[in-house]
Amino acid sequence: MAVLIVDDSKAMRSLLRHILKGAGFEVFEACDGQEALDYLQRTHEINLVLVDWDMPGMDGYAFLQAVRAIPVYHQLRLMMVTAESEIEQISRALAAGADEYVMKPFTRDAVLEKLNLLGILPD
Amino acid sequence: MNATCASDFNYIRELVRRHSAIVLEADKDYLIETRLTPLARQAGFASLEALIAALRANSATSTLRNQVVEAITTHETSFFRDFHPFEALKTTVLPELLAKRSSSNVTIWCAACSSGQEPFSIAMLVREHFPTLRNRVRIIATDLSGAILARAKEGLYSQIEVNRGLPAVLLTRYFQRQGLQWRIRPEIRQMVEFRQNNLAESWPPIPPLDIVFMRNILIYFDLGTKKAILAKIRGVLKSSGYLFLGSSETTLNLDAAFEPISMGKSVCYKLRQNQML
Ligand SMILES: C[S@@+](CC[C@H](N)C(=O)[O-])C[C@H]1O[C@@H](n2cnc3c(N)ncnc32)[C@H](O)[C@@H]1O
Numbered sequence: 001m002a003v004l005i006v007d008d009s010k011a012m013r014s015l016l017r018h019i020l021k022g023a024g025f026e027v028f029e030a031c032d033g034q035e036a037l038d039y040l041q042r043t044h045e046i047n048l049v050l051v052d053w054d055m056p057g058m059d060g061y062a063f064l065q066a067v068r069a070i071p072v073y074h075q076l077r078l079m080m081v082t083a084e085s086e087i088e089q090i091s092r093a094l095a096a097g098a099d100e101y102v103m104k105p106f107t108r109d110a111v112l113e114k115l116n117l118l119g120i121l122p123d
Numbered sequence: 124m125n126a127t128c129a130s131d132f133n134y135i136r137e138l139v140r141r142h143s144a145i146v147l148e149a150d151k152d153y154l155i156e157t158r159l160t161p162l163a164r165q166a167g168f169a170s171l172e173a174l175i176a177a178l179r180a181n182s183a184t185s186t187l188r189n190q191v192v193e194a195i196t197t198h199e200t201s202f203f204r205d206f207h208p209f210e211a212l213k214t215t216v217l218p219e220l221l222a223k224r225s226s227s228n229v230t231i232w233c234a235a236c237s238s239g240q241e242p243f244s245i246a247m248l249v250r251e252h253f254p255t256l257r258n259r260v261r262i263i264a265t266d267l268s269g270a271i272l273a274r275a276k277e278g279l280y281s282q283i284e285v286n287r288g289l290p291a292v293l294l295t296r297y298f299q300r301q302g303l304q305w306r307i308r309p310e311i312r313q314m315v316e317f318r319q320n321n322l323a324e325s326w327p328p329i330p331p332l333d334i335v336f337m338r339n340i341l342i343y344f345d346l347g348t349k350k351a352i353l354a355k356i357r358g359v360l361k362s363s364g365y366l367f368l369g370s371s372e373t374t375l376n377l378d379a380a381f382e383p384i385s386m387g388k389s390v391c392y393k394l395r396q397n398q399m400l
């Protein structure tokens with residue numbers, strides 16, 4: 001299982017990397033939505049993307065919309081990991097095609113339990 | 124300040140066992156120390172030893188005794204904890220029970236429900252997947268702790284709690300934000316009846332049950348208590364009923380009347396049909 005972490009904060013990427021490596025994922029990183037899209041176009045090995053909402057350049061919401069408009073990525077699982085915590089925003093992200101949503105701050109268990117819900121925890 | 128001595132630890136262990144049947148192993152002394160020291164300060168004692176001395180001298184209030192037991196009890200829980208038992212409910216157990224009982228109710232008991240995430244998860248699942256049946260499903264949830272039950276009845280959760288195990292779509296449907304917290308909506312809250320009950324003592328009348336969730340509580344009890352509780356479960360579970368235990372708990376070697384049944388990635392227990400009771 002390969003995961004792409006998209007967040008402009010290096011500290012956040014490194015925290016998520018630590019959690020996901022520990023759970024057995026192969027981990028890749030990008031700093032914004034555009035870089036993440038480029039990454040997906042270059043490689044087809046990614047199964048899951050964890051994406052922040054607020055990022056300079058292409059934000060997480062625009063990224064969701066872009067990815068969901070490309071049929072090749074139909075199978076790709078997308079999870080928002082963001083400090084945005086209004087119900088309207090969560091609903092918007094889900095409507096735009098996010099499979100799950102985690103609010104910052106989060107615990108390690110929270111991330112892993114959400115992935116378990118999606119049925120994509122490596123054994 | 125004197126260090127807490129072995130007999131003090133024994134006294135607390137005994138107090139906790141008498142109130143809740145929870146057995147604290149000797150290697151849990153650190154837990155007594157780290158959890159009771161703040162309580163001692165808060166209650167105005169100079170030290171943990173002073174608190175224990177007051178308990179021993181019987182000069183402590185019963186509220187304080189409860190708080191001591193409370194502080195040592197683990198209330199760890201989360202929405203849809205372990206996920207698979209809830210999948211089993213959705214895909215197998217509820218459809219089967221509802222098909223059998225086309226007119227009567229399905230009664231579910233969450234024993235040791237902690238702050239309510241478990242019964243509310245079941246309520247949301249019913250509402251989502253069996254919407255026309257929600258008036259036929261009765262959910263009773265009990266716990267020993269009055270304080271934790273008060274929280275459960277309130278139905279108010281922190282962000283950390285709603286982040287855990289709860290599908291985001293259910294958060295948007297069944298919770299309202301209230302400042303930094305999240306309140307479960309009345310339609311889900313109303314589906315659960317909360318009551319106080321000590322599993323290790325005699326139980327108030329409980330209607331015949333179709334499903335029992337008794338998860339992550341037997342592990343804290345000694346062998347005799349586990350057996351006694353399972354025997355009582357036998358008395359309230361319908362012959363067609365299902366028992367769910369925590370992922371590290373089992374009826375094996377405790378009660379031969381139960382038969383483990385694999386359901387997807389979880390295991391539940393049914394009463395053996397051929398037994399003579
Ligand atoms: C670890 S929690 C389990 C919560 C939930 N069932 C789950 O699996 O997530 C254990 C709960 O058992 C309660 N408890 C402890 N002793 C009990 C007793 N003798 N009778 C009933 N409940 C008890 C505690 O108050 C606590 O809320």
